[in-house]
Amino acid sequence: MSAVLENEEILEGGSRENFTQMAGLDTGPVSVESYRSPELYEREREQVFGRAWLYIGRIEELPNPDSYFVKDIEVRKASVLVTRDKQGKISAFHNVCSHRGNLLALQPSGSQSRFTCAYHGWTYRNNGELIGVPDQGRFFDLDKKKLGLKSIATDIWEGFIFINFQPEPEVSLKEFLGSYGEVYAGVPLVNNHQTMVIEAKFNANWKLIADAFAEAYHVPKMHPATLAPGFAHPVKNKFARPLAGLTYGLHRSFSAYGDPEYVSPPDSHVERLACKIDTGSLLGADLSEEVLRLRAHPGVNPTKLPCWSADVTWIFPNFNIDYSPGGYWTHEFWPTSYNTTRWVLTIRMPIATTVRQRLQQEHYAARWGEVVLEDVTNCERIQKGLESGAINVMQLQDGEMLIRHSLHVLDKWMEADTVAEAMK
Amino acid sequence: MTAHQSLPKGFEDLQPFVDYWVRDTSDERWQQRSKASMEDIQCFYDAMLARAEDAIAYLDAFPLDRMPDDAACLFKLLLAIGQAAIAVEMHRQPRAHHSNFPHGINISQGPKFFGG
Numbered sequence: 001m002s003a004v005l006e007n008e009e010i011l012e013g014g015s016r017e018n019f020t021q022m023a024g025l026d027t028g029p030v031s032v033e034s035y036r037s038p039e040l041y042e043r044e045r046e047q048v049f050g051r052a053w054l055y056i057g058r059i060e061e062l063p064n065p066d067s068y069f070v071k072d073i074e075v076r077k078a079s080v081l082v083t084r085d086k087q088g089k090i091s092a093f094h095n096v097c098s099h100r101g102n103l104l105a106l107q108p109s110g111s112q113s114r115f116t117c118a119y120h121g122w123t124y125r126n127n128g129e130l131i132g133v134p135d136q137g138r139f140f141d142l143d144k145k146k147l148g149l150k151s152i153a154t155d156i157w158e159g160f161i162f163i164n165f166q167p168e169p170e171v172s173l174k175e176f177l178g179s180y181g182e183v184y185a186g187v188p189l190v191n192n193h194q195t196m197v198i199e200a201k202f203n204a205n206w207k208l209i210a211d212a213f214a215e216a217y218h219v220p221k222m223h224p225a226t227l228a229p230g231f232a233h234p235v236k237n238k239f240a241r242p243l244a245g246l247t248y249g250l251h252r253s254f255s256a257y258g259d260p261e262y263v264s265p266p267d268s269h270v271e272r273l274a275c276k277i278d279t280g281s282l283l284g285a286d287l288s289e290e291v292l293r294l295r296a297h298p299g300v301n302p303t304k305l306p307c308w309s310a311d312v313t314w315i316f317p318n319f320n321i322d323y324s325p326g327g328y329w330t331h332e333f334w335p336t337s338y339n340t341t342r343w344v345l346t347i348r349m350p351i352a353t354t355v356r357q358r359l360q361q362e363h364y365a366a367r368w369g370e371v372v373l374e375d376v377t378n379c380e381r382i383q384k385g386l387e388s389g390a391i392n393v394m395q396l397q398d399g400e401m402l403i404r405h406s407l408h409v410l411d412k413w414m415e416a417d418t419v420a421e422a423m424k
Numbered sequence: 425m426t427a428h429q430s431l432p433k434g435f436e437d438l439q440p441f442v443d444y445w446v447r448d449t450s451d452e453r454w455q456q457r458s459k460a461s462m463e464d465i466q467c468f469y470d471a472m473l474a475r476a477e478d479a480i481a482y483l484d485a486f487p488l489d490r491m492p493d494d495a496a497c498l499f500k501l502l503l504a505i506g507q508a509a510i511a512v513e514m515h516r517q518p519r520a521h522h523s524n525f526p527h528g529i530n531i532s533q534g535p536k537f538f539g540g
Contacts, residue, residue, distance in 0.1 A: 194535065196450075196533055196539070197531070197532045197533035198529065198531050198532065200528060200529040200530075201529075202527075202529075225514035226520070265513075267513065268513040269509075269513070270473065270505050270508070270512075271509060273473075273476055273477070349535065352488060352535060353488070355480050355483040355484055358503070358537050359480070359503060359506060361535040362450060362506035362535065362539070363509060365450045365506070365531055365535060365539070366457075366509070366510045367510065369450075369454050369529065370520050373519070373520050373527060374520045374522075376524075376527065377523045378522075380524070
């Protein structure tokens with residue numbers, strides 16, 4: 001079930017669609033307990049993060065045979081080693097030596113075909129095989145074949161690498177992504193781009209920051225200077241009502257309004273100076289020609305209305321791939337405890353070829369940093385408000401439908417004994 | 425930061441801003457703007473804006489990845505106006521309204537060429 005606005009006329013007075021009910025969701029108040037309960041967080045760790053497919057990185061992070069990276073996934077208390085072997089196969093392992101449990105690879109990334117434990121020198125090939133045990137003869141019935149690195153299920157969709165901590169995942173990545181995987185297949189992502197990364201560690205439940213990116217209702221009030229001028233309109237759409245709200249099984253997306261006539265204000269001299277570069281959007285860093293290809297994809301900006309600023313697509317549970325006239329970026333919202341989060345924002349952009357383009361990118365980076373700061377500070381305040389116990393439910397309007405859908409899906413995973421049941 | 429950083433000939437008027445605003449990464453430029461007073465940000469913004477087109481024209485003569493030291497110094501100073509603009513053109517104060525500083529946020533990887 002899904003809904004999109006059919007023409008721009010409707011938007012003049014704001015969207016009159018009811019995305020919430022068209023997606024089959026209830027309209028009542030929603031419990032805030034899972035944002036503040038340590039017990040529910042422990043359950044999320046097992047039921048959700050222990051069973052769902054989780055995004056771990058892009059294939060470009062493993063550019064060559066023998067490339068690898070290591071990432072900590074705090075919510076699973078795991079250090080994950082992701083490798084590309086000589087044949088090009090990408091695999092993930094627990095980054096833990098089979099001898100006595102030490103962490104194996106100690107650098108965040110690099111290129112090597114084998115890994116040697118710093119403790120006693122046990123050595124593994126990057127396909128996980130144990131190939132060397134110093135003074136092996138002094139062990140008792142050691143079977144090296146059975147002592148390779150503990151593997152973690154891995155699969156790839158459109159260059160995005162996912163892992164699953166179930167020893168044998170109940171569903172494949174393809175089944176897990178379902179119709180989302182079909183709608184967004186083939187979006188032209190430019191893979192020779194550089195990445196800009198903003199990381200934030202802060203004191204709020206992970207869902208609060210995911211929720212912040214799930215609606216534009218807060219943009220005029222929360223980001224009055226950094227975003228609102230381009231993402232709302234003082235007359236046509238002053239509350240930044242969305243163009244579309246869609247669900248795809250476990251996953252969801254919304255299309256945010258954008259003022260197609262936005263120009264830098266006359267006194268925004270640096271913005272005007274920097275934006276003489278031909279980007280697809282004043283608020284992006286991708287070049288126009290690439291953005292035209294992105295916009296042509298049927299899944300991107302499904303309404304095809306010109307008054308569009310971004311699609312937020314939220315892959316359950318904690319990953320966003322967002323498309324905009326300025327390019328694309330991803331969010332990883334990683335819980336580190338019930339009330340702390342590590343957020344990784346990765347923005348793709350071309351490598352600058354001129355001084356002015358590099359200045360435009362600096363301005364873009366600065367704007368993003370400030371948006372992150374506004375949202376993080378805001379989430380920390382919400383966490384305090386919720387932990388005070390003053391309210392037990394939150395009120396969600398139609399433009400906040402993605403939050404309702406997220407909590408609805410999370411509830412099912414929290415309750416269900418099997419993934420198959422959770423996905424019904 | 426190197427001890428002696430000088431600007432190319434013709435840009436001496438910007439020398440007073442070098443010590444504070446010339447930084448190697450996007451993240452450090454963000455920090456510097458966030459810590460500065462509005463008066464200092466405005467002062468740098470006005471001076472650098474007045475010379476920005478000149479600076480861009482001058483720097484365009486060099487490859488981005490192989491700039492002489494004095495040109496690199498000017499380039500980094502120019503990039504800092506991207507940060508100053510956030511305060512001057514958007515917030516009209518050094519940092520976002522109702523925001524915390526310091527905070528646990530970093531531009532851990534900036535754009536190539538003096539982004540860190």
